[in-house]
Amino acid sequence: MKSTSSAENWLGENLLYLTDAQLRQGTEAMFFAYRGFTTDPDKILEEFGYGRAHHRAIHFIQVSPGSTVNKLLSILGITKQSLNRVLRTLIADGLVESHVGQEDRRERHLFLTEIGVTLEKQLSTAQHKRMRDAFRKAGPDAVAGFRKVLESMMDQKMQDIFKELRRDGL
Numbered sequence: 001m002k003s004t005s006s007a008e009n010w011l012g013e014n015l016l017y018l019t020d021a022q023l024r025q026g027t028e029a030m031f032f033a034y035r036g037f038t039t040d041p042d043k044i045l046e047e048f049g050y051g052r053a054h055h056r057a058i059h060f061i062q063v064s065p066g067s068t069v070n071k072l073l074s075i076l077g078i079t080k081q082s083l084n085r086v087l088r089t090l091i092a093d094g095l096v097e098s099h100v101g102q103e104d105r106r107e108r109h110l111f112l113t114e115i116g117v118t119l120e121k122q123l124s125t126a127q128h129k130r131m132r133d134a135f136r137k138a139g140p141d142a143v144a145g146f147r148k149v150l151e152s153m154m155d156q157k158m159q160d161i162f163k164e165l166r167r168d169g170l
Contacts, residue, residue, distance in 0.1 A: 036130065037127060037131075038052065040126035040127065040129075040130065041126055041127060044119075044122055044123055044126065045123070048093070048119070050089070053078065053082065053083075053086045054086055054089065054090060055123055056076055057072065057076065057083070057086050057087065057090060057096075058090065058095065058096075058112065058116060058119060058120045059120060059123070059124070060072060060075050060076065060165075061096060061110045061111065061112050061116070062112050062116075062117065062120045062124075063165055064165060065110075065111050065112065066109045066110070066111060067109065067110055068101070068107045068108065068109055068110070069083065069087070069107070069108050069110065070107075072110060074157075074161065075161055075165075090116070093115075094113055094115050094116075095112060095113055095115050095116035095119060096111065096112060096113065096116055097110070097111045097112075097113055098110055099111065
């Protein structure tokens with residue numbers, strides 16, 4: 001008897017109306033996918049004593065060099081206290097530099113150092129490999145659908161930030 005994957009089970013279903021069981025299955029798949037997506041970077045971060053908040057800060061500083069602390073706060077959706085704790089560690093460890101703003105001296109603009117760029121590359125390479133492999137298995141139509149689902153799950157503020165980052169070169 002042929003075994004079928006969860007994706008194959010869903011292919012013949014009318015996905016415009018989902019049952020509670022199908023939604024639960026999608027939620028569980030998202031949790032496990034996220035766990036897989038973060039496993040490799042978590043191992044790398046553990047070597048430095050860092051967590052996922054450090055990873056997210058490093059990622060978005062790399063994506064948008066020179067971002068202000070306030071912009072990073074809006075992207076990450078965390079408290080100023082939490083971000084300051086993460087940034088203090090990253091700055092003290094030589095991964096991030098903070099420059100005083102030229103126009104507004106109250107602003108701090110954030111940049112990765114060479115060490116920070118190297119760590120970010122390790123982290124993103126691990127995640128890109130996992131995503132590339134999954135995208136290849138799923139095929140182009142599934143990739144386009146997956147991206148549409150992710151973007152549809154974002155509220156308007158997150159969509160705006162995502163679009164702005166994409167315009168800036170993401």
